[in-house]
Amino acid sequence: MSERKLNINWFPGHMTKAKREMEEKLKLVDMVIELRDARIPSASANPLLADLTKQKPRLIIMSKADKAEPIYSAKWVEKLSKEGVRVVVMDLNHDNVIKIVSEAARELMKAKLERQIRRGIRPRPIRSMVAGVPNVGKSTLIxxxxxxxxxxxxxxxxxxKALQWVKVSKELELLxxxxxxxxxxxxxxIGLRLAVSGAIRDEIxxxxxxxxxxMKFLIQHKPEVIEERYQxxxxxxxxxxxxxIADARGYRLKGDVWDEKRTIETFIRDIRDDxxxxxTWELPDEM
Ligand SMILES: Nc1nc2c(ncn2[C@@H]2O[C@H](COP(=O)(O)OP(=O)(O)OP(=O)(O)O)[C@@H](O)[C@H]2O)c(=O)[nH]1
Ligand SMILES: [Mg+2]
Known part of the structure; x- marks a missing residue:
């Protein structure tokens, strides 16, 4: 196999445009819900977003909890929780998303809502931007x-591809x-972890x-799963x-050379399909 340098420089036009529009819309939002992938809670933190959203109350949702190891997820929640930042970890397809997110948003906005009530202003719905790396579950959450x-x-x-407001309840509007x-x-x-998680298009x-x-990570941390899956x-x-793996599966080309492409695609698909x-590809103690 050839040694190639990873050089993902992926910032297509629609992302530049999205970033600019997010900057503009930020003035209109009360808080930010930042989604991160529970398998890579650090690599899926976007430094652009951190800069952009510094001034706003923030809820971090670690999504895809069902794909990550619960022990590490709990440690990550502890690690990322700071004053003014609430962190929850969820399977967005199955957990009680409405209850967890509504409560967290209400709590983050509590002081502001109470101030409005004291001044006799009827609180308007909380407006929150939902942001994060590609494929992390933003639209699923909404x-x-x-x-x-x-x-x-x-x-x-x-x-x-574009920003869109959704009124999800009387109390909450999500962008x-x-x-x-x-x-x-x-x-x-960081690029490799994002790639494994499915945040970057395979084509590029x-x-x-x-x-x-x-494979290196698994040999080091979870060799038994490779042994078991591929015998x-x-x-x-x-x-x-x-x-x-190619041998065990009989992935061979003419001349009895092993079929690299098919083996790699199978391996990556197996990871993504659980x-x-x-x-968990980032261990909280090592970061
Ligand atoms: N297993 C699992 N899958 C999830 C979870 N959250 C989202 N997904 C899946 O992840 C995929 C991507 O979800 P989207 O909601 O489209 O992600 P997105 O962040 O809006 O992606 P972009 O719009 O492309 O940036 C979908 O197949 C979802 O079903 C989760 O907690 N667990
Ligand atoms: Mg989306």
Missing amino acids: NRMAKKKAVQAADRPGVT DTPGVLWPKFDDEQ LPLEEVAVFA VTLSDDPYVMLER QLGRI
């Missing part, structure tokens, strides 16, 4: 809150936003790099492991 398909959601990055990345990853590992990814990164003996070398179980 649809759950609205109890209907108010906005488009699907399992690929870049589904939401759906397109997932945004940032022009350059300082740390190659060096999938081989992504697979090698994931292979372990090696320290990620390339050797991939070749063993065939290797719950995996």
